[in-house]
Amino acid sequence: MSAPSLSVLIPFHGDDPSALLDALLAQAGADMEIVLFDDGSPAADVFERLSAHPDVLDGAVRILRSDTNIQRSGARNALASAASGEWLLFLDADMELPEGFLARWKELLESAEFDAAYGGYLVPETKAGQFAVHAALARAGDVNNAEARAKRGASAFAGSNMAVRSSLMANTPFDESYRGWGWEDVDWAVRAAKAGRLAHVDNPAGHGGLQSVDRLITKFAEGGINYARFLARHPDQASLPGARLARLLAQWRLSGPVQALAPALSRTQALPTRARVLALKAYKAACAAAALKEVTP
Numbered sequence: 001m002s003a004p005s006l007s008v009l010i011p012f013h014g015d016d017p018s019a020l021l022d023a024l025l026a027q028a029g030a031d032m033e034i035v036l037f038d039d040g041s042p043a044a045d046v047f048e049r050l051s052a053h054p055d056v057l058d059g060a061v062r063i064l065r066s067d068t069n070i071q072r073s074g075a076r077n078a079l080a081s082a083a084s085g086e087w088l089l090f091l092d093a094d095m096e097l098p099e100g101f102l103a104r105w106k107e108l109l110e111s112a113e114f115d116a117a118y119g120g121y122l123v124p125e126t127k128a129g130q131f132a133v134h135a136a137l138a139r140a141g142d143v144n145n146a147e148a149r150a151k152r153g154a155s156a157f158a159g160s161n162m163a164v165r166s167s168l169m170a171n172t173p174f175d176e177s178y179r180g181w182g183w184e185d186v187d188w189a190v191r192a193a194k195a196g197r198l199a200h201v202d203n204p205a206g207h208g209g210l211q212s213v214d215r216l217i218t219k220f221a222e223g224g225i226n227y228a229r230f231l232a233r234h235p236d237q238a239s240l241p242g243a244r245l246a247r248l249l250a251q252w253r254l255s256g257p258v259q260a261l262a263p264a265l266s267r268t269q270a271l272p273t274r275a276r277v278l279a280l281k282a283y284k285a286a287c288a289a290a291a292l293k294e295v296t297p
Contacts, residue, residue: 004033006106007085007166010093011075013039015209016046017093018053025055027102034061037079040069073174073184076159080169088169092160096124096206104203105163115168115196116189119161120146120204131210133266136273137280138210146200154193155240159185161205168196182223183230190234216280217263224287228295231288242285249289258286 008024010017017036024034034055038047047065055061064082066075080088087109108117121142123135142158149156159174162185172192178184192198211219231243238247249255262283266276 004085005031006087006089006109007083008032008034008089008091009079009083010091011037011039011072011079012093013041013069015093018050020091020093020095021053021061023097024102027097029106032102033084035079035082036061036063037075038063038065039075040066071176071179072159073176073178077173077176080166080173083166086166087163088166089163090159091205092207092209094208095160096208098205101203101205108201108203109163113197114199116162116164116192117199117201118149118157119201120149121158121161122204122206123210124206124208131212132273133213133276133280134210134216137277140277146202149200154189154198155186155237156200157186157189157198159188160207165196168192171195178226178229180222180226181219183226187230187233190237213266213276217266217283220280220284220287224291225295227288228291231292232295242281245282245285246288246292249286250292255286255289258282259290262286
């Protein structure tokens with residue numbers, strides 16, 4: 001049997017990728033493979049349910065498992081090592097696919113003049129109202145067409161809805177020293193841009209993982225050390241708006257006051273959504289500023 005041209009790779013930890021798997025199977029061609037990776041999910045029922053899926057039982061879909069949580073970089077590297085395709089398409093478990101999604105990727109990859117491409121991100125309207133602040137935050141930074149993202153280059157990449165030549169991934173794996181939430185994918189893209197050709201394309205998928213303000217505050221606090229590590233390792237990215245703010249806060253010793261005040265502002269429902277988004281951005285930068293002194297390149 002010939003090797004597939006495209007490997008669709010889905011790590012998950014706690015999320016249930018069943019809906020995504022069914023959507024992929026409805027669009028997949030004969031020259032594609034689907035591989036899932038249970039990254040030490042706290043509940044075994046998701047893995048057990050997926051293992052009983054007819055397409056897993058007959059070998060059309062593979063599911064791998066780690067007994068421990070090896071984190072986002074480790075899970076993606078494990079999937080890349082297990083994949084057989086010339087191209088690797090990374091998706092998150094909570095993504096929602098528009099009609100023709102895989103066919104568009106296949107057409108883009110058949111004539112690719114790039115080694116990695118990011119397809120973009122959409123906020124599902126059905127969830128935007130309940131998580132209005134996160135939806136507005138995403139739209140302010142992550143939801144852009146290919147032309148707008150290309151102006152930001154590698155810093156506009158994300159680790160989901162990203163297609164990569166297997167040869168580039170073999171030479172440029174994700175850095176597993178990034179632990180917890182955030183920045184391992186942008187770090188990968190900045191390094192990969194020095195080893196291959198990166199591009200932005202218009203083939204967005206919905207990302208269902210909108211979260212509450214409280215959860216975002218927790219994630220930004222956890223991700224501060226990763227953001228600081230990224231800034232320390234890549235001084236050429238110092239012109240990013242968030243990076244400039246983080247360094248200014250560190251210089252002016254304002255990270256502590258911002259960390260103390262911004263969460264309350266972002267939770268205040270009486271404020272306009274835009275103000276709450278700005279408070280979250282400031283908090284994210286302040287967490288990185290507080291961590292900068294602890295990080296060495």
